[in-house]
Amino acid sequence: MKEVKNKSFANGSVYCLKLSDGFLIETTDTFLPYYTKHCYNNNNELRNNILASRKERWMIGASVMSGCPVRCKFCATGKMKRWRNLDSEEIIKQVKFILDKNNKINPSVSKEFKINYTRMGEPFLNIDNVKEAINYISGIYPNTHHYISTIGLKDSDFSWIKDNITLQISLHSLNEERRNNLIPIKNLLSIEELGKIRTKSKLKTTINLTLVNELDFDLEKIKKYFDPKYFFIKLSPINKNVISESNLLGSGIIESINLI
Secondary structure, three states: OEEEEEEEEOOEEEEEEEOOOOOEEEEEEEEEOHHHHHOOOOOOOOOOOOOOOOOOEEEEEOOOEEOOOOOOOOOHHHHOOOOEEOOHHHHHHHHHHHHHHOOOOOHHHOOEEEEEEOOOOOHHHOHHHHHHHHHHHHHHOOOOEEEEEEOOEOOOOOOOOEEOEEEEEEOOOOOHHHHHHHOOOOOEOOHHHHOOOOOEEOOOEEEEEEOOOHHHOOHHHHHHHOOOOOEEEEEEOOOOOHHHHHOOOOOOOOOOOOOO
């Protein structure tokens, strides 16, 4: 695994890594003040210019594939012409890569050490390797919070989502037809079926809405299908890229918002 390039910002970095067979992946390293973990019912805006450190909230964003076969209409991964699943070792190595970059900090002392399986790929199309990586990382760092983002495929087994493992569902629209257009893959669970998902995680399941159009938001359907006892609603902006531009989606309807 070789670092190809990176981009740094105020609270972290994003890396492009090349695998042994030439496939590329993206891995991120970010941190935030711990209070942002509990910013419910409002924007996750920073209270001041103090970004804290990795000893508070340390988050590593890992890819589970190089490229992705789903090709969501606003995701930059869609510009990659080929894709493949990563094996568990390639997922684990991303975490080790970031830890090596910050070897003076032990993640065990962080108030929250979180692995976000939210970069390239759909975890439930590579679930055996994802679970193996989670088990390995948790064996070394038992305090790790694993955050798995899925589009919600039929026949997915959510029974193992428990304790420090949390589920995020990428919904993006509360209109079934529009959702199927934004996420152009067969075998999606319906919105009603998604609302019936229950896990044994310490945290609620996140419903993520990357809002492209005002028609994608329907408060009555949220109330109908997603019981606040089990679900947390997150509104996300589009990170403008060549794919979102080519599909005439621009930056969506959220112009400025600070999210975890």
